[in-house]
Amino acid sequence: MATVSGSDRLRDLHAFDDTKAGVKGLVDAGVTAVPYFFRHKPDPLPVTAPSEAAAAIPVIDLANADVDRRRVVAEVRAAAETVGFFQLVNHSVAGELMDEMLAAVRRFNEQPLEAKVPYYTRDVGSKVRFNSNFDLFRSPAANWRDTLVMEMAPEAPSPEQIPPTTPRRLGERLFELLSEALGLPTAYLGHDAGCMDGMSLAAHYYPPCPEPEETMGTSRHSDPSFLIVLLQDTSGGLQALLEGPRRWVDVPPVAGALVVNVGYFLHLVSNDRLRSVEHRVVATAGGGGPARVSVACFFRFEYTSTRSYSPIVADGIGGARAAVYRSMTAGEFLARYNGKGLDGRSPLDHFRLPAAAESPISSATSLTHFPSLRRRKPRQPSPSSTSPKVEVDRDHVASQVRAVVETVGFFQVVKHGVIDELMDEMLVAVWHFNEEPQEAKVPYYTRDVASMVRFNSNFNLFLSTAANWCDTLVTEMSHEAPSPEQITLVCRGVALKYTVMVRRLRERFFKLLSEALGLPTGYMGRDAKCMDRLSVVAHYYPACP
The missing domain is CATH 2.60.120.330 (B-lactam Antibiotic, Isopenicillin N Synthase; Chain)
Incomplete structure (x- = not known):
């Protein structure tokens, strides 16, 4: 030819x-x-x-x-x-x-x-379009x-x-x-x-x-x-x-x-x-x-x-792997894909991180952390676990609670009345807030402890010997809770619902703890004022290089 x-x-x-x-x-x-x-x-x-x-x-x-x-x-x-x-x-x-x-x-x-x-038409803005070969003028050969x-x-x-x-x-x-x-x-x-x-x-x-x-x-x-x-x-x-x-x-x-x-x-x-x-x-x-x-x-x-799309580096059961690709927007990807046409080359190669194979976990700037959670099928602790589980809806658990708080100081609770979907939704909302563009988070960044909603990194940044790899959003949810308009938009609805259920749960805890100490059932919650304040602290731990 x-x-x-x-x-x-x-x-x-x-x-x-x-x-x-x-x-x-x-x-x-x-x-x-x-x-x-x-x-x-x-x-x-x-x-x-x-x-x-x-x-x-x-x-x-x-x-x-x-x-x-x-x-x-x-x-x-x-x-x-x-x-x-x-x-x-x-x-x-x-x-x-x-x-x-x-x-x-x-x-x-x-x-x-x-x-x-x-x-x-070749107008990609048209909702209905008929043509032959969307990439007719770019591909090496038409189809x-x-x-x-x-x-x-x-x-x-x-x-x-x-x-x-x-x-x-x-x-x-x-x-x-x-x-x-x-x-x-x-x-x-x-x-x-x-x-x-x-x-x-x-x-x-x-x-x-x-x-x-x-x-x-x-x-x-x-x-x-x-x-x-x-x-x-x-x-x-x-x-x-x-x-x-x-x-x-x-x-x-x-x-x-x-x-x-x-x-x-x-x-x-x-x-x-x-x-x-x-x-x-x-x-x-x-x-x-x-x-x-x-x-x-x-x-x-x-x-x-x-929106910026990033690899999920958590594997859903607590593990993590290095991010293979950098974050990208839909516009970035489409510009690459449409610009080259169907030429047999992967547009993903353009977004691949050169050091991905060498890094054990993704860099902090990749913003690819995803909260590892499987609330619907929680992992069972290993036999050697030192963190006992307590089912708070069972009868006569005061002695069980007393044993763990006197020895370990930690315990895990199941069948607690907080629905699985709400827990998932709360964690995902925190992840979404931290993954937002910086300009969306800046209005909440403050070190004023009097602020009912405050976002920052390391509350003790100027006092500690070394900072922690963590960002935190604190929402004070006591009797004088912030107005819904003050709470971050992505967390607003779920935070209010989650707090209502946690308040109910804390009442049951303090009653059990009061009985565990041989006190009247309502003592710690009411008389000792252990329930006067409630802070919801949402931590975000980006993958660390």
């Missing part, structure tokens, strides 16, 4: 785009050869036999989560940590709806051109496909623009399972980490190609989102790049299944624990067969968000 200058190539790309007909327009025009700007270099990696493919991509039955949740969590963790792909059956999305969705995409693409032109994108969250298009039929509840269930797989609170990824703040629906249409070996339906890539749920027809063609040895493996269509894969952002947030695996779609062969159709639901960040 003759060499084409850059200016000629750009001219030809514009000419193709100006038709607004996409790849379907080329097929309708009767092309017998793939235009040069669709031609890809051959991929030297082998493709495995179909017999291996069936075993390589796990199939997970979501119905089992209602019977043996621990088993399903383990299956999801194993698939996300190794293959990065799995197929989901019994997922509650009706088969009729899946068929209807695929048929609707096919009908849209096979309409007359004049019906599709009003939707043809043999057309795409209809619908932005379904945070604000979906009006029904007049396009009907919103998306598996959002399924996404919630998947993020709950993945949160538990990482040892995090069930709602963390879906709610606190913002993995469901945005949602896009991308309907791909792959027309039959006269030279399928010369081009690709979709180049090798991974996706700029947290998680992808894919509905594919029976055509096949999706392949994942697996290791040991590196080879392409088919992700075969399974009746009634949805394909799930990890995106770049979940790879980053999980600190390399979950794998965002490269994948591709081979071009559909010609010969009079139907076009391949698929619908991908991308659970993503909100495009306008200024």
Whole structure:
């Protein structure tokens, strides 16, 4: 093939785009050869036999989560940590709806051109946009496909623009399972980490190609989102790049299944624990067969968000590992991803910390600390533990309390009446406050001990022989508590609810302690005034280099 200058190539790309007909327009025009700007270099990696493919991509039955949740969590963790792909059956999305969705995409693409032109745009601000190759003017070679994108969250298009039929509840269930797989609170990824703040629906249409070996339906890539749920027809063609040895493996269509894969952002947030695996779609062969159709639901960040995303370095059970990536915003990542197009290179490499492999824990400036908590399944102390547990709702525990306060001085309490979800919410709120931009925290920074809400580092900074690696937010919650407006916004609601429940708990403690000392039940709480004041002290311990 003759060499084409850059200016000629750009001219030809514009000419193709100006038709607004996409790849379907080329097929309708009767092309017998793939235009040069669709031609890809051959991929030297082998493709495995179909017999291996069936075993390589796990199939997970979501119905089992209602019977043996621990088993399903383990299956999801194993698939996300190794293959990065799995197929989901019994997922509650009706088969009729899946068929209807695929048929609707096919009908849209096979309409007359004049019906599709009003939707043809490259304006990423448009909630509904139809075009061919989002990266047409940046990628080394175009892909043999057309795409209809619908932005379904945070604000979906009006029904007049396009009907919103998306598996959002399924996404919630998947993020709950993945949160538990990482040892995090069930709602963390879906709610606190913002993995469901945005949602896009991308309907791909792959027309039959006269030279399928010369081009690709979709180049090798991974996706700029947290998680992808894919509905594919029976055509096949999706392949994942697996290791040991590196080879392409088919992700075969399974009746009634949805394909799930990890995106770049979940790879980053999980600190390399979950794998965002490269994948591709081979071009559909010609010969009079139907076009391949698929619908991908991308659970993503909100495009306008200024939030900083960081790796979670806690493993959920008290351990930690070095941060592999630096923090980034959605804007930073998208600029990198969109700027390079689908060229087979990972945009995560740009954000990788050079010393990550050498540092035992992340640097303080990475802001990647996450509170290690599993309140719903608390770790049992080891037999050698010197911190006894006391169940305060059992009868006759005064002697048990007396024994531990006279000897150890510490004890752990279970069945205390403070609900698990509230404890999780309180810890996450403290983490969110400390992870906020500095300008949001500065108004609370003070060393005035008369202030009812004060944030600082080391209350004894100028008196101690050495400072501690800790930041602290103190809220005085006594009879004259601060007004709700004084309490930090991210902690406000949960702090007030948590304090109410802790006040009830302290009354029970002081009654038990009074009895343990042989005093009247109400002595310590009322007469000795042990309950006159209450301070809520929230400590934040960033990972230390």
